[in-house]
Amino acid sequence: MRIGELAEKSGVSRDTIRFYERNGLITSCTGSSATNNYRDYADDTLIWLGFFSGAREAGMSVADLRSIVDAVAGSCDADLARKVVREKISELKLRAQKISQAVEFLEKALEK
Amino acid sequence: MRIGELAEKSGVSRDTIRFYERNGLITSCTGSSATNNYRDYADDTLIWLGFFSGAREAGMSVADLRSIVDAVAGSCDADLARKVVREKISELKLRAQKISQAVEFLEKALEK
DNA sequence: TAAAACAATAGACCGTGGTCCACGGTTTTG
DNA sequence: CAAAACCGTGGACCACGGTCTATTGTTTTA
Numbered sequence: 001m002r003i004g005e006l007a008e009k010s011g012v013s014r015d016t017i018r019f020y021e022r023n024g025l026i027t028s029c030t031g032s033s034a035t036n037n038y039r040d041y042a043d044d045t046l047i048w049l050g051f052f053s054g055a056r057e058a059g060m061s062v063a064d065l066r067s068i069v070d071a072v073a074g075s076c077d078a079d080l081a082r083k084v085v086r087e088k089i090s091e092l093k094l095r096a097q098k099i100s101q102a103v104e105f106l107e108k109a110l111e112k
Numbered sequence: 113m114r115i116g117e118l119a120e121k122s123g124v125s126r127d128t129i130r131f132y133e134r135n136g137l138i139t140s141c142t143g144s145s146a147t148n149n150y151r152d153y154a155d156d157t158l159i160w161l162g163f164f165s166g167a168r169e170a171g172m173s174v175a176d177l178r179s180i181v182d183a184v185a186g187s188c189d190a191d192l193a194r195k196v197v198r199e200k201i202s203e204l205k206l207r208a209q210k211i212s213q214a215v216e217f218l219e220k221a222l223e224k
Numbered sequence: 225t226a227a228a229a230c231a232a233t234a235g236a237c238c239g240t241g242g243t244c245c246a247c248g249g250t251t252t253t254g
Numbered sequence: 255c256a257a258a259a260c261c262g263t264g265g266a267c268c269a270c271g272g273t274c275t276a277t278t279g280t281t282t283t284a
Contacts, residue, residue: 051217058210059171073141092211098170105163
């Protein structure tokens with residue numbers, strides 16, 4: 001899949017896709033048909049991009065995403081990978097708590 | 113209360129407090145004892161700062177906080193104020209959903 | 225009363241997360 | 255085959271949320 005199609009399907013702009021790639025969130029094999037150097041993306045890149053968009057809205061940084069990708073896809077050390085992912089999960093849950101507290105504060109403000 | 117004490121008690125740096133004030137999140141009456149122009153904060157500023165810290169971690173922008181403060185403290189129009197606050201609450205809940213989804217994605221990644 | 229601690233302002237600076245050119249090459253399409 | 259549509263790179267630019275510095279003025283405190 002080329003960048004335009006990926007952008008279209010994922011709802012992530014070409015520029016942002018290139019930005020993510022520069023930052024190691026995704027990879028592309030430069031098509032083997034050597035006449036051009038267009039990026040070629042695997043189908044599952046779409047899945048990842050979907051996750052990234054949601055995760056960004058959930059408050060994760062690009063660096064966070066990077067470390068997840070490195071852990072999961074990099075497959076350096078399975079145990080370490082799991083540890084990284086679990087860590088990110090608990091960070092997310094902590095953030096969810098902060099949200100509850102903020103909601104609570106605001107609801108109290110409404111009551112008054 | 114002067115800025116140093118407020119910073120100490122709230123855990124928010126002096127610079128950030130002044131930044132928040134510049135951005136309309138808090139106000140101070142310049143002490144009436146006119147020899148200096150030191151900021152003087154009401155006690156409840158501490159409460160607000162606590163909320164702000166949590167809300168920032170929850171992913172709210174300074175502009176979001178500004179509109180809440182304007183609505184609640186500005187007391188322009190009570191109904192409108194409630195509307196603004198409810199809106200922010202639902203934004204927060206949406207974000208919480210994004211978090212659940214991200215957690216779900218990551219937990220699935222762990223299973224594999 | 226002198227030094228240390230605190231405060232004010234203005235403005236420079238920083239990382240993050242993109243977004244937007246400009247320019248040149250490649251592919252598609254009518 | 256020419257024009258339109260697409261892609262690549264590099265670098266400028268942007269908003270956001272602070273943070274830091276310099277300079278000057280005010281309190282505290284020993």
